[in-house]
Amino acid sequence: MASPTAPAKGAAEHTLPQTLIDRLASRVASTGAGSATIPSPFTGEPLATVPLSTADDVRKAYERARDAQRAWAALPAGERVKPFLKLTEALVDRREEILDIIQLETGKARRHAMEEFLDVALCSLYYARRAPKLLKPKRRQGMMPVVTRVRELRHPKGVVAVIAPWNYPFALGASDIAPALMAGNAVIHKPDTQTCLSSLWVLDLLVSLGLPEDLWQIVVGEPAEIGDPLVENADYVSFTGSTRGGRAIAEKVAPRLVAYSLELGGKNPMIVMPDADVERTARGAVRACFTNAGQLCISIERMYVHEDVYDRFVPRFVELVEGMKLGAGLDFDAEMGSLTYQRQLDAVTRHVDQAVEEGATVLAGGKARPDVGPLFYEPTILADVNGDMDLCANETFGPVVAVYKYRDEDEVVARANDTAYGLNASVWTKSPARGRRLAARIQAGTVNINDGYGAAFASYDSPMGGMKQSGVGRRHGAEGLLKYTEVQTVASQHFMDLEPPGSIAYDKFAGYLVNGIKLMKKLRIK
Template identity: 90%
Template sequence: MASPTVPAEGAAERELPQTLIDRLASRVASGGADTATIPSPFTGEPFATVPISTADDVRKAYERAREAQRAWAALPAGERVKPFLRLAETLVDRREEILDVIQLETGKARRHAMEEFLDVALCSLYYARRAPKLLKPKRRQGMMPGLTRVQELRHPKGVVALIAPWNYPFALGASDIAPALMAGNAVIHKPDTQTCLSSLWVLDLLISLGLPEDLWQIVVGDPAEIGDPLLEEADYVSFTGSTRGGTAIAAKVAPRLVAYSLELGGKNPMIVMPDADVERTARGAVRACFTNAGQLCISIERMYVHEDIYDRFVPRFVELVKGMKLGTGLDFDAEMGSLTYRRQLEAVSRHVDQAVKEGATVLAGGKARPDIGPLFYEPTVLTDVSGDMDLCANETFGPVVSIYKYRDEDEVVARANDTAYGLNASVWTKHPARGRRLAARIQAGTVNINDGYGAAYASYDSPMGGMKQSGVGRRHGAEGLLKFTEVQTVASQHFMDLEPPAAIGYDTFAGFMASGIKLMKKLHIK
């Protein structure tokens, strides 16, 4: 079985300047002496040390954040967006630096780090342009036209706790924090310790661009130590991570009736229709399945290929997978990088090994590649995966996809929906209208036609999130900002009260009001 190739220039050659690491580490909200050492997934060798926060550090961070938030919320929204308008251009000018940071802490290929950079730049710019209008007081229709005047106001929640994952630390931290801040909130942010440097980097940058010092604070540490105070003090909680973690957070904050948004796991299907372009679909499937070594909640883990195209599509897809370049270089040569954690490598190996033992067939990959780096695993394609295998039903979160053959649309929709998850899906066809009809039947928060995940995710004007066990709430679109606000209705009554004048009996008044319903309907006032 052929293995994926390795770029000739395979080693990560650059290191982060110690002065940069020290400056970023100083941004951690920590008053203690304890530290954590961050290893590079490419080599397993330490490359940075950061302070660890305590429970008391978290509580003090909230105190400072509440003080900063009051002054920040008093500013017009047009003033609050200014640091983020400056951010887009500054990110472009310093993109090589942040791409290095992302690669060294996550192990991902540079082309996939570039997706994080683009997400932060474009998403923050989207909200910076639209936040003042979204937050502006709005006139709403009153009960009695001309007599009841209603205004909808938006107030910030207060201090938001945001817990970001390790797989896309730059994007899934900053791109959610930006709208929360623009809405007038402060943020206490807990990134994963392994991947905290990219968040510290953009925090440091935003402060240099005018963001108040204590408005966004980053705490680093073990959830067992800082998780409780982080949630206990929050006015709103935003979490991206596992379904298990999201369920625990929801249970923790429920007694206080604190609102939350959760983007959780997925077992995302891709449907290849009989009229799909084989070459385009096969190349798109490589990206859909193996971006960031499959450590992407919206990546494809299940692929359903119509029987009429199966024998042409699968060989071509497997050929492309076997030809993928793996590597550790801080350039754009590698098509796939490393896994980030040892535990993730073990989970991927366990899923694949169990499936093979129970009868699955490996068409490409299927093994770890310590010759490239300690956490590398080959992009892997399997068939003959049955429902009793862990690989079939559970999220693998690695560079593994299983392929299934199907006969008709009803069958494939049922199989695509046969999961507890509902985050993302992909449909490939030469006829987009047909693809849209099929997409509407799939139980997933986003469905991409002739793309794996980016078309929907990066369309920031439209909401993104999960159905079923894949989450609660949405990021992006108006909801991605307004969820960080409390809505208030202010109604004033003019000229006539909502009860009869003294000279009119209630029977007459009731008849007048009832007749008014018919009149308002006829005039299309209501």
């Protein structure tokens, strides 16, 4: 049974300075018609009160953003990246402040808040270093050498709507917004109300580092109130959230033919091969399954263990999970924190209880821990899970993993791919080459070998996203910035036209063209 940690020094208060809350609240694009109180998941007590935005506030935010965007887009990309080049050092200098905010608004352990901190620092720096080159006009091959000259240009979309989730609010807000801004856009950003403080904090920091006012604006409110004007006025929509929410976004923007990117749900498999290092794999599985209490779209929820190693691996995995430390301290001692919402606790409880009632076996965990905090649930391992159980195929989004035994690679590939989702997967083996061959057969946007999720996600030079019902488009890599641009081809014709010159008959001109094609192929010009 996972045990609570001792209270951290000074952590019992679980509060933020009122001066900080007031400053952050002033960054919400709102006329102050209403407000919302954010509770701390650790205690259930009020953490902060922030103003809510109305539909009219959203429309006015777009007006201000369009004015700011025109001046911003006129700057060279080398000028636009300057605030972001300063951001990394500023984050390092104020690390403790933002880690406290992330923990207190989400309930996650500090080591998992640290992952968010690192993501924003490193991802924004990656794009700040590369944006000028990615956005630079590029010479492309024309129809005819020398005669046709072609350049590819990149223009900003305009004003981008970014709808960020509650589970990783700092990382999945700022890390998506940074490339959109560097590409020359303005951003209207809707974080989840519960977890808006970290986004308001980094916006406030970037303005102090030189980001123009009104270029990035944050609106706070429920989708029923501000969702329509947010999407209806956008030139591009970036959404991270549920598959159901992604479908609704796609339907909303389809009549206007507005482009979008969606990172959605997952039911991610982990495959333990017969040659896997049992100790390393068991420790890696703890991280893969229970980071942020499993509230991670790329977290592992299905684990397939080869029959040759099952009886050694599973007991060790169970032992490690039963020894995990739960806690609400603002230090690095706890290995897992709280769930963020009561509805999430209810969903996890429902999935586990239904599975147990229908024959699943609890190997570790299996119950809520109100003695630690109101939204804590033990890290849980289940066996004997079958297709009749909701937990088998549907995303749980909590600290629960189902363990299955398999016999051969063809079987495990079929079982790993037997899902509507395709976001992330993990393969554990002593042979990376064998792991890569297996990875190529798995229908997932990212596959990690001897890691649960971080190796792929934190490789910012490579695209990250989902297949099937797990999403459309990618973040990271060149695509993570260029998706926020409109590409334009400008071609100029020199010396001769694409028509027969003078009195040359067209049939003879056609012959010249055909011979030219053969010559260009022979000379490898084409």
